[in-house]
Amino acid sequence: MNEGKVLSLKDLTMRYSNKSVLNGINLDVFKGQIIGYIGPNGAGKSTTLKIMLGLVQGYQGTVEIFGQDIATTDHSYKRKIGYVPENAEIYDNLTASEYLTFSGELYGMDRSQAEEKAELLMEQFEMKDVLHKRIASFSKGMRQKVLIISSLLHNPDLIFLDEPLNGLDANSVMVIKDILEQLVAQGKTIFYSSHIMDVVEKISNRIVLLIDGEIAADGTFEELQQQSKQGSLEGIFNQLTGFDEHKHTAKQFVSIVTEGDSRE
Numbered sequence: 001m002n003e004g005k006v007l008s009l010k011d012l013t014m015r016y017s018n019k020s021v022l023n024g025i026n027l028d029v030f031k032g033q034i035i036g037y038i039g040p041n042g043a044g045k046s047t048t049l050k051i052m053l054g055l056v057q058g059y060q061g062t063v064e065i066f067g068q069d070i071a072t073t074d075h076s077y078k079r080k081i082g083y084v085p086e087n088a089e090i091y092d093n094l095t096a097s098e099y100l101t102f103s104g105e106l107y108g109m110d111r112s113q114a115e116e117k118a119e120l121l122m123e124q125f126e127m128k129d130v131l132h133k134r135i136a137s138f139s140k141g142m143r144q145k146v147l148i149i150s151s152l153l154h155n156p157d158l159i160f161l162d163e164p165l166n167g168l169d170a171n172s173v174m175v176i177k178d179i180l181e182q183l184v185a186q187g188k189t190i191f192y193s194s195h196i197m198d199v200v201e202k203i204s205n206r207i208v209l210l211i212d213g214e215i216a217a218d219g220t221f222e223e224l225q226q227q228s229k230q231g232s233l234e235g236i237f238n239q240l241t242g243f244d245e246h247k248h249t250a251k252q253f254v255s256i257v258t259e260g261d262s263r264e
């Protein structure tokens with residue numbers, strides 16, 4: 001394996017029936033990188049993540065994680081991966097403690113170690129009092145914190161995050177951003193997929209923009225700024241995706257909503 005290379009995609013291509021979703025993605029990711037993986041709705045971001053996690057089959061090309069081709073290696077590489085899915089199937093009937101212990105065991109942790117560590121991490125998120133409450137009774141943000149703990153409990157080296165800040169309040173967002181920064185400083189690698197451009201701009205040390213299943217830009221925020229002559233990542237995103245019609249679209253939308261109301 002190349003020194004420090006954690007992840008390598010070679011000519012990754014994916015089709016769903018007749019529709020081409022990924023069109024030859026080539027990407028090398030190195031230890032300590034936090035990749036902001038962005039792109040318009042339907043660009044193929046979640047599909048890329050799911051392929052790398054071994055959740056979606058039928059792709060063409062090669063995916064190497066920790067130097068091993070995931071198509072031919074056993075599943076042990078997954079123990080060093082953490083994942084926060086965009087739409088999680090969380091087990092509502094379990095308590096947070098049960099869920100986290102179960103998920104820690106799935107990642108190869110010892111039961112009592114997972115249980116103790118889960119309790120300590122829940123305490124850090126000020127959720128110790130609900131440790132033994134069913135997840136069904138949790139708010140959206142509380143569930144998200146459980147998912148984040150579950151993705152990190154086993155101390156993974158490579159972390160995939162799909163909209164990880166969903167439902168979190170401003171204070172919690174600050175804590176998570178600092179946690180990610182510190183994990184990366186310790187040599188973890190993070191693949192961060194999100195639509196919240198100002199967060200991606202701040203936390204990523206490399207940004208990869210996917211459009212129609214192809215990489216349209218790849219570089220640091222400063223590099224992308226220079227190339228596009230835009231000040232913000234939002235501006236860069238708008239420019240590279242060829243979108244300058246937000247005002248017009250909004251106006252049309254509102255006029256359809258408000259015109260011809262027959263209730264009067």
Ligand SMILES: Nc1ncnc2c1ncn2[C@@H]1O[C@H](COP(=O)(O)OP(=O)(O)OP(=O)(O)O)[C@@H](O)[C@H]1O
Nearest residue numbers: 016017019021039040041042043044045046047048
């Ligand atoms: N299981 C599936 N079967 C068929 N088509 C799918 C399936 N999953 C995704 N697709 C299609 O693949 C394309 C890419 O979807 P994907 O979820 O990867 O996009 P995304 O970039 O994550 O989008 P978003 O930003 O909206 O989450 C979309 O056109 C979607 O309809």
